[in-house]
Amino acid sequence: MALCGGSLRFLLSKSLKKPLPGCWLVLNRNYSAKDAVNYNTNASAQVLDSELYTQDHLALRETIRKIIDKEINPFVDKWEEAGQFPAHRIFKILGNAGILGVNKPTEYGGLGLDYSYNIAVAEELGNIRCGGIPMAIGVQSDMTTPALARFGSSELKKEFLAPTIQGDKVACLGVSEAGAGSDVASIKTKAVRKGDDYIINGSKMWITNGVQADWMCLLANTSDGPAHRNKSLICLPMNLPGIHVARKIDKIGMKSSDTAEIYFDDVRVPCKNLIGEEGMGFTYQMLQFQEERMWGVANALTPMQNAIQETIEYTRQRKIFNHPVLNNQVVHFRLAELETEVELLRSLLYRAVALYVKGNDVTKLASMAKLKAGRLARELSDSCLQYWGGMGFTSEVFVSRFYRDSRLISIGAGADEVMLSIICKYMGTLPAQK
Numbered sequence: 001m002a003l004c005g006g007s008l009r010f011l012l013s014k015s016l017k018k019p020l021p022g023c024w025l026v027l028n029r030n031y032s033a034k035d036a037v038n039y040n041t042n043a044s045a046q047v048l049d050s051e052l053y054t055q056d057h058l059a060l061r062e063t064i065r066k067i068i069d070k071e072i073n074p075f076v077d078k079w080e081e082a083g084q085f086p087a088h089r090i091f092k093i094l095g096n097a098g099i100l101g102v103n104k105p106t107e108y109g110g111l112g113l114d115y116s117y118n119i120a121v122a123e124e125l126g127n128i129r130c131g132g133i134p135m136a137i138g139v140q141s142d143m144t145t146p147a148l149a150r151f152g153s154s155e156l157k158k159e160f161l162a163p164t165i166q167g168d169k170v171a172c173l174g175v176s177e178a179g180a181g182s183d184v185a186s187i188k189t190k191a192v193r194k195g196d197d198y199i200i201n202g203s204k205m206w207i208t209n210g211v212q213a214d215w216m217c218l219l220a221n222t223s224d225g226p227a228h229r230n231k232s233l234i235c236l237p238m239n240l241p242g243i244h245v246a247r248k249i250d251k252i253g254m255k256s257s258d259t260a261e262i263y264f265d266d267v268r269v270p271c272k273n274l275i276g277e278e279g280m281g282f283t284y285q286m287l288q289f290q291e292e293r294m295w296g297v298a299n300a301l302t303p304m305q306n307a308i309q310e311t312i313e314y315t316r317q318r319k320i321f322n323h324p325v326l327n328n329q330v331v332h333f334r335l336a337e338l339e340t341e342v343e344l345l346r347s348l349l350y351r352a353v354a355l356y357v358k359g360n361d362v363t364k365l366a367s368m369a370k371l372k373a374g375r376l377a378r379e380l381s382d383s384c385l386q387y388w389g390g391m392g393f394t395s396e397v398f399v400s401r402f403y404r405d406s407r408l409i410s411i412g413a414g415a416d417e418v419m420l421s422i423i424c425k426y427m428g429t430l431p432a433q434k
């Protein structure tokens, strides 16, 4: 593949946890330091000011940007209309470039880098001209595999983690059910031991990649014990008898990402597909959520910035009453205020990520960032759309797609109120539940 994936993978696997500054730029003839810094004036201005990113993060972003420009963005409108993008084809391209497992162990095909690189990837993927495809990629790279990588047996990692990182298998995460979203502890899907197998019955709802997935990281009840200690994570191949993809759900946004409702009817899966210890699934999933939430925040920063930038450009050339819309103080002040909010969110996220990379529990900061990202995306997309007038109400501009897509941030991966409950727990203000 001509996307420099091979050299990128080589460089990163060589550099492991301590990449040499600028080493990609030296070794990869496609790049120069100047290119890496200038490829996107906006993004580079932000990242060069950042304490989180080095030239290596920037070079990684540049590689991703090339893939986005060549393999993804030209087709986004078509895939949005079709209600699905070709996950196997796109994940294979990303897998070849080493992008689906940047912080995963090298022995399973990952790049062995620290989590700040996942955040750089997530930010760059925000340049895709819709929310659905980055979300699907994030599910593959950062939402289905953290627990498997950390707690799974080497046999399981070979069977599920390695091909997911390489882009040979599409993964999905099966946590939510029709009757249990915010209250994860109340899921009903059961995996009952019978000999060396689990027999699975139940259903999952809202499953991103669910129509195309080859395997699911499934959360199921494996005993009748207390709700936080009776659950397990299981690697479930999606081609087993008894698995029914009931429907692809029609949504107001995230159109190119397929979202499925899935039923399990006496599905038999070997007990060796259990991730880590039986009964630890709830805890593993809560840990996994930390990465999912930080990834989601990073991914939201770029379209927020792009929406502001494109609104500036549009309102600068759009004249009403003989003056550019942008020249109204209420407009440029509002955009300045939103830009400030985006930078505040970025600082909060980078602080959480820096602490996480050092091994700290960042549940409180990650929850705050996720809460703020959802709130800000709603406010920002609404304000920007307003300044586009009638054009903002069409499907022809990025800002209206962002308005629809970003509404999910306050709902998925834990609604705003769930984030508030977690923050309250850390503040010691959440009343004890009876």
Ligand SMILES: Cc1cc2nc3c(=O)[nH]c(=O)nc-3n(C[C@H](O)[C@H](O)[C@H](O)COP(=O)(O)OP(=O)(O)OC[C@H]3O[C@@H](n4cnc5c(N)ncnc54)[C@H](O)[C@@H]3O)c2cc1C
Residues within 6 Å of the ligand: 139, 172, 173, 174, 175, 176, 177, 178, 179, 180, 181, 182, 183, 205, 206, 207, 208, 209, 251, 254, 259, 408, 411, 412, 413, 414, 415, 416, 417, 418, 421
């Ligand atoms: C497009 C899309 C993709 C998704 N992808 C996946 C996936 O891949 N895998 C997966 O497992 N799940 C996925 N989800 C599910 C998602 O995580 C849930 O929708 C989310 O957790 C909310 O659950 P719920 O929809 O059941 O809402 P409910 O739990 O019914 O909550 C409804 C509302 O109640 C409010 N609420 C919640 N808690 C409180 C509280 N303590 N106090 C006051 N109000 C509260 C919130 O406003 C919330 O939005 C996806 C959802 C969507 C829409």
